[in-house]
Amino acid sequence: MKPFLEGHEDPLTVLVAREMDAVSDVDVVAWAGCHAAPPSYAEDSDYQELLRSNPRNPLALGKAHGHLTSLVARVFADFDPSSAQAGEMARRLFLRRIRSYLHSDLEPLQICRMIPPIEERYDYPYWLGNLYDVCDWMDARTTRDQALHLRDAIEQILSDNGESQLPDATE
Amino acid sequence: MSGVGAVRQVALSAGRDLDVTLAFWQGVLGLNVHARYDPPGMAFIMAGDVRLLFIDGVPPGTVYLDIAGLEAFHAEAKAAGIPFTAPPTIVHRDTEGRFGPAGESEWMAFLKDPAGNTIGLVERLAPEQN
Structure with a gap:
């Protein structure tokens, strides 16, 4: 990978x-x-x-x-990490990261731990989909096999955002 | 009627070197050895009212410990070079108050001791503290 x-x-x-x-x-x-x-x-x-x-x-x-x-x-003194520009960067990174979950051995918590900082910084953006609920009780012990619903949710979010589920060139 | 009650004791792996494992629990987590019996090579640490038994021959386990000030602890430990397997993150939002006051969130961070035991550090925070 x-x-x-x-x-x-x-x-x-x-x-x-x-x-x-x-x-x-x-x-x-x-x-x-x-x-x-x-x-x-x-x-x-x-x-x-x-x-x-x-x-x-x-x-x-x-x-x-x-x-x-x-x-x-x-x-980059003018850069505001909470700006709309940063939010769009975060959205792109988020979608790329969750797509990589489909094609790698990332652990569920590596996806779920993105939620709190994104919610806090970008004010509960729509592009998080329902990960808020999907990640309930996922901790460092949660395996990919136990989190099949996370995979389903990721596929739905990618679809809702018009993103391909296929690996991109970096994956 | 069952007389089974609260957890009294949890067994964790002592690892290859009990001294090293206990030093981690004392130095990093601030939990001192309560009793040690050597031989046979076992030690107890008290986590609240629960005895943590460190002994050879059991596989590494997982234990979740309450902590106050998880974020500050993580920052300080990280600056001191203590590796975490997972930084603090919300694992559950107790909107219904099933495990404590309604609306609180459970934050957890994870690290491993030298014996390979997984330690989950848990803090419940009110909504305004999140």
């Missing part, structure tokens, strides 16, 4: 993905490692910190989100 972040994404996209829990700190560090940064932030201290982070070092991982946030705040 290819990683969700491939390296070509800009820091704004990565921050939106991280803040909605679509990706983890490990993913953020991995993104930095394969991202070709433009001159505008290639030498930025926080970007450099991300580049130097060891993904197997929990201490370094614990700081990754902070480095990414600082990078965006400094280099």
Whole structure:
């Protein structure tokens, strides 16, 4: 399975993905490692910190989100993570993430844990569909076999949003 | 009529090194060893009124512990390099009040101890705290 972040994404996209829990700190560090940064932030201290982070070092991982946030705040000072622009980025990321559930070994909680941050930041958007109910009582022990209804809900959300259920080129 | 009542004891794996497992519970979760019997190599930690028995020969288990201030605990532990298998997230919204005051939500985060036991940390939050 290819990683969700491939390296070509800009820091704004990565921050939106991280803040909605679509990706983890490990993913953020991995993104930095394969991202070709433009001159505008290639030498930025926080970007450099991300580049130097060891993904197997929990201490370094614990700081990754902070480095990414600082990078965006400094280099993209006009970006509002709660704006309509960010909301549309979140919607695209969300749909891509749930589609990847159909074609990967993602655990149910990796989908369900996106709901609280999305609800909070984007004011209960319609594109979450009925995941609010579907994810009831899904925790870290819930297996894919126990969550067949999650698969059904994802297929419905993709259909409602006019999205294909087929894997895209990154999956 | 059944006289069966509350949970008294839960058995968890001691792992390959009981000292390491107990150090995790003390250092990360702040739960001290209540009693230890060595030999045969077993220890108890009290989680409220429930005894957690750490002993060799049982498979890793799962236990859910109440915590106050889950989000702050997660942030602090993460900064200290403690890996979580799942960060805090809402697992259930108790709109009907089936497990406590109606309207509260149950937040959980998960981590594993060195023995492979899964620890779910649980906090119920009122709607205005979510």
